[in-house]
Amino acid sequence: MTASDYIKNQPHLQGRTLTPNPFSALAEYHSLSYSKEVAETSSKAKTQSSTATPNTTSNTKPVYYTKPQKQHLMTTLFTKxxxxxxxxxxxxxxxxxxxxxxxxxxxxxxxxYEPWFYPSPNNKSFFNPGYHINGYTYTDYKNAFFRDFLLRPYDHSWFFSFDQNCTKTILGWFNEWWYWFGPLDSIYPEEVIKTSYPFYKKHVFDQPVGPLNKIWFHIDMGIPWICSWHFTLAISLQDMPYSLLREFRVKWLGKYNIDRCSLGNIQKYFQIVNKTKTAIQTISKSTHLLNPSQISQTNPNSQTHKTPTSSPTSSTTSSSSQKSSRKEKMKTFLAEMLAQFEAENSDIEESNQQVNDTQAEDPYGVPLGQDPFG
Structure with missing residues (x-):
């Protein structure tokens, strides 16, 4: 049975416009019993887990790797x-x-979960007016990142990539998203996993537990990956019948320009970051930065400009005012840039301490319908 046959046999999918898959098609399902297919899959998974090595060169055609963790959905009555x-x-x-x-x-x-168009946890109403549900909770917001991709098992794959302006303040629940949908070390070319990534980790705040360093690496180097999923049936709980599971597969995107995360380009990246940060700090020390109240005072939208009186020195005064305005805008810009750098590169331990302090006051932080870290 092929993936196309699977769709044909699903009455609720017939008649729908199916988005073509631009990536490599998933493996076709043979006319074997499900037990044999599970056995073959398990055998391949064991072989990959025992002998899996990163792709040796960037020219090697990427292949799918089955993730060892499987998401338990329910226990069934099947005993065979x-x-x-x-x-x-x-x-x-x-x-x-x-x-x-x-x-x-x-x-x-x-x-x-589809009408949101990059929803914000702070907005409680949809961007799509007229939807039969008026709003959502923070739990809905989190679930959207998981459930929005649970579409068309067996015959569809997802292209994942972080926006270059993505914040590096990663929330705790996104670690779980990465656990299921994120890439495996096995998919990376050898030069990436053995050279580029270890060098990158030496130049960022290393977090020994959790995927934060790997997520940052993907953000800074613009590394995409491919993910697919399907249902499977297997023994998951001890001394229990078969469980219905969700299984994930990932692979490297062959069209990615691997030179972007080469050792040389990573070195240039950190040189630029360090030079920019040093320049901002140097200028900020030599220039009096504005506080929030001063910024609002210098904002042309927050004050009324009086028409200058006619006098011989009006042109000189106007020129001096323009220079002063440009200087104040530069101060404001530098202050904002410095604040952004400090926010993105702040010590993780300090963030963890703030979370611990909040939990010490209230074991649940804030109401569970809201972002506990916001």
Missing amino acids: PINLTQLKSFINRVFYEDSPWPTDNITKNQSF
Whole structure:
């Protein structure tokens, strides 16, 4: 059975416009029993986990690597393997048409998580007016990052890449997102995982636990990756029947210009960052920076400009005023730039201490419907 056959046999998917997949097609499903397919997949996974090495060269065609962690969805009544047709039938019975996940609220389905267009946790109403649900909670905001991509298993893959202006203040729940959707070390070319990334880690604040360093690496070097997922049935809980699981696969994007994260370019990147930071600090020490109240005073939108009286020195006064205005704007710009650098490169320990202080006052931080770290 092919991936196309899978769609044809799904009545709720027929008649929909399916987005073509621009990347390499996923492996076709053979006419084998599901137990044999699971055995083959497990065998391949074990081989990859025991012998998997990073791609030796950037010219090697990227291949998918199955992530060892599998997301448990539910325990079934199956006590022996089933075939793919039986698995599809079971999935159609236990999930709603537009909600391929366990839920007790059918109004918050796939469509609910799609109309946001980069939602903000601070906005409680949708950017899409006229939607039948008026707003959302912070929990909905987090769930959108997970559930929005749970679309079309077996025949679809996702292209992931961070925006170059993405903040480096990573929230705790995003670590879990990375755990499921993020790349494996196995997908990286050898020169990246053995040379470029170790050098990068030496020049940033090293966090020994968690994926923060790897996330920063992807942000700064603009490294994308490909991810896909599908349902599978396997023994997950000890002395229990088979569980329905979600399995993820990832691979390197072959079209990525690997020179961008070469050792030489990473060195240039940190040289530019250090020079820029040093220049801003030097100018800020020699120039009196404005505080917030002074910034608002120098903002032309926050004050009324009086028409200068006619006098012989009016042109001189106007020129002097323009120079002063430009100088004040430069001060404001430098203050903002310095604040941005300090915010992005602030010590992680200080952030952790603030979180600990908050938790000491209230074990739950703030109401659970809001961002506990915001």
